[in-house]
Amino acid sequence: MDANIAIINDLKQFIQRSGSSEELRNLFTTCPADFSRQRKLGFERLVLLLINFFKKSYAIEITEFYRVLSDEDSTVTKSAFCQQRMKINEIFFICLNEILVQSFYRHYASEIKRWKGLRVIAVDGTTVSLFHKQEVISHFGAHRNQNKKKKISPMGKAVSAFDVLNKITLKSDLYPFTTSETKIAQRWLPYYEPDMLLIYDRGYVGFNTMFLHQSKESPQPFLIRCPVRFTHEVLLLKAGAQMLLCLSGQANILQTYYLNTDLLCRQNPRLISV
Numbered sequence: 001m002d003a004n005i006a007i008i009n010d011l012k013q014f015i016q017r018s019g020s021s022e023e024l025r026n027l028f029t030t031c032p033a034d035f036s037r038q039r040k041l042g043f044e045r046l047v048l049l050l051i052n053f054f055k056k057s058y059a060i061e062i063t064e065f066y067r068v069l070s071d072e073d074s075t076v077t078k079s080a081f082c083q084q085r086m087k088i089n090e091i092f093f094i095c096l097n098e099i100l101v102q103s104f105y106r107h108y109a110s111e112i113k114r115w116k117g118l119r120v121i122a123v124d125g126t127t128v129s130l131f132h133k134q135e136v137i138s139h140f141g142a143h144r145n146q147n148k149k150k151k152i153s154p155m156g157k158a159v160s161a162f163d164v165l166n167k168i169t170l171k172s173d174l175y176p177f178t179t180s181e182t183k184i185a186q187r188w189l190p191y192y193e194p195d196m197l198l199i200y201d202r203g204y205v206g207f208n209t210m211f212l213h214q215s216k217e218s219p220q221p222f223l224i225r226c227p228v229r230f231t232h233e234v235l236l237l238k239a240g241a242q243m244l245l246c247l248s249g250q251a252n253i254l255q256t257y258y259l260n261t262d263l264l265c266r267q268n269p270r271l272i273s274v
Contacts, residue, residue, distance in 0.1 A: 003107040010103040019043035028092035040074045041084050050085060101170050113165035118197040118221060125159035125181040141177035159184045186212050194218035202227050
């Protein structure tokens, strides 16, 4: 079977089970009574409509969707669609993406691109503008301009882990504006597999971050861009010691105590200049 067809079948089966299993339906909806009755826009159809990514107006997209299903007599209104979509918990889409990722790596196992045997995963975050509603501001926070009017702009922190060689997003989430990207990256560490090389920008560097990667049951390969003044060793590297540090094959020792005084550890990452 073609890999793409197999992946679609895996997603289809998960969506069908989520809609038919009472246990899963209760997990993925905001209320146990949601989608318990047969309606024109049930759980499965609603999910298919949402993941179809609207490009036109709701009315046009909904009409086209039911036309493709050859069930134009069952089309619903924009209002009905908006009410139904509020019943699906965000956990469902997190699980759906996990099914997609695992299915992709399983069915394309022999074709997965690697660098020296490792899947290269870039982890980074950015701020995104959100709808200007009080409930959104209360949860995600807002950025206030420095001018006299102090305009409030609702903002969130989006963080993603992306397989750069195979072009697939492993994990992505939206957090309150003030959430530390570093804390999020550390929280995601148990999710990654040993054959994944994690790449971070300079905002993620820190002895605690390095310790958490190295202290996993199977140490997690990682590469973090360092600011020049991060440590004395980095300054030496910048000054011209890169030939010794990169070609000797010896790890440059960065000694530090972890933040918890009951857990003393020596960090031994290797420094390279590129």
